[in-house]
Amino acid sequence: MGAPDTDPEAVAEAVLDTVASVAPEVRAGLPGRRRYLDGENPSGEDVLAADVYADDLLESAIGALDGVGTYASEERENAVDTGDGPVSVAVDPLDGSSNLRSNNPMGTVVAVYDGALPAGGRDLVAAGFVLYGPVTSMVAGVGAPEETTIREYLVTEDGEREAVDTLDLPNDPTVYGFGGRVPDWPADFAAYVDEVEDELKLRYGGAMIADVSQVLTYGGVFAYPALESAPNGKLRLQFEGNPVAYVLEGAGGRSSTGDGSILDAPATGLHQRVPVHVGNDDLIERLEAALG
Numbered sequence: 001m002g003a004p005d006t007d008p009e010a011v012a013e014a015v016l017d018t019v020a021s022v023a024p025e026v027r028a029g030l031p032g033r034r035r036y037l038d039g040e041n042p043s044g045e046d047v048l049a050a051d052v053y054a055d056d057l058l059e060s061a062i063g064a065l066d067g068v069g070t071y072a073s074e075e076r077e078n079a080v081d082t083g084d085g086p087v088s089v090a091v092d093p094l095d096g097s098s099n100l101r102s103n104n105p106m107g108t109v110v111a112v113y114d115g116a117l118p119a120g121g122r123d124l125v126a127a128g129f130v131l132y133g134p135v136t137s138m139v140a141g142v143g144a145p146e147e148t149t150i151r152e153y154l155v156t157e158d159g160e161r162e163a164v165d166t167l168d169l170p171n172d173p174t175v176y177g178f179g180g181r182v183p184d185w186p187a188d189f190a191a192y193v194d195e196v197e198d199e200l201k202l203r204y205g206g207a208m209i210a211d212v213s214q215v216l217t218y219g220g221v222f223a224y225p226a227l228e229s230a231p232n233g234k235l236r237l238q239f240e241g242n243p244v245a246y247v248l249e250g251a252g253g254r255s256s257t258g259d260g261s262i263l264d265a266p267a268t269g270l271h272q273r274v275p276v277h278v279g280n281d282d283l284i285e286r287l288e289a290a291l292g
């Protein structure tokens with residue numbers, strides 16, 4: 001193990017502390033930033049003033065940490081060189097930001113990789129998210145994906161993390177939420193939906209982190225699948241797919257691209273998209289069987 005500032009897991013803990021410490025400021029800055037700006041992000045999506053605000057706050061706070069060599073975000077074309085250090089941090093500054101105008105929940109997603117970007121999910125040394133709901137919470141774990149423990153924290157007004165509990169998916173799943181327009185779902189995915197909608201109840205809010213939090217709490221399955229019009233779906237591997245797979249697998253569930261764990265998906269580009277399916281073991285096994 002190296003000095004504290006170069007040990008990837010120690011750096012990762014500092015990154016999670018920093019994301020929590022910035023969360024109250026992100027939240028406080030939202031009311032005046034609900035308007036769309038001109039231009040698009042690298043994924044071709046509209047950008048709110050709040051997306052840019054959260055990205056700037058996170059870049060300066062995370063980029064200042066010893067041991068973080070790279071900061072990347074969904075809102076920037078290229079990764080930023082933040083100094084010497086083995087760790088790369090990939091952030092979705094505001095996940096579900098289209099929920100800001102309708103005042104529904106949103107999150108901040110963080111992935112800490114031991115190595116250069118784009119990186120595979122097996123290179124994660126920590127991942128998690130902040131959820132700006134009725135309370136501000138953080139769900140995160142540190143360590144290799146196969147060894148991590150996922151914990152929930154409440155984030156105080158001062159940006160401290162207070163541990164609530166470790167998270168394990170309930171054995172008796174109850175909710176599902178799937179993104180994309182129904183006529184755009186491929187026939188094999190639509191057949192899977194027919195099966196699970198007889199067993200589970202629909203909970204879909206349009207922010208991945210909020211929808212995933214329901215699955216973590218009540219058990220079930222969340223997906224933003226491959227679409228007829230978008231064979232890799234909508235969500236981005238570095239900023240969304242990998243961290244959410246890390247959290248769900250760490251909490252005893254599974255993730256899948258449709259063909260194996262998201263954490264094994266080859267990394268080919270900073271903004272690459274990936275079909276995302278996460279949830280209870282049995283539900284993901286049946287999904288993979290349905291997708292053949």
Ligand SMILES: O=P(O)(O)OC[C@H]1O[C@](O)(COP(=O)(O)O)[C@@H](O)[C@@H]1O
Binds near residue numbers: 097206224
């Ligand atoms: O509006 P749709 O198609 O349901 O998409 C919702 C999905 O898109 C996202 O909002 C994409 O994330 P961003 O808001 O960070 O771009 C996810 O949070 C969510 O799962």
Ligand SMILES: [Mg+2]
Binds near residue numbers: 095
């Ligand atoms: Mg997102």
Ligand SMILES: [Mg+2]
Binds near residue numbers: 096
């Ligand atoms: Mg976003």
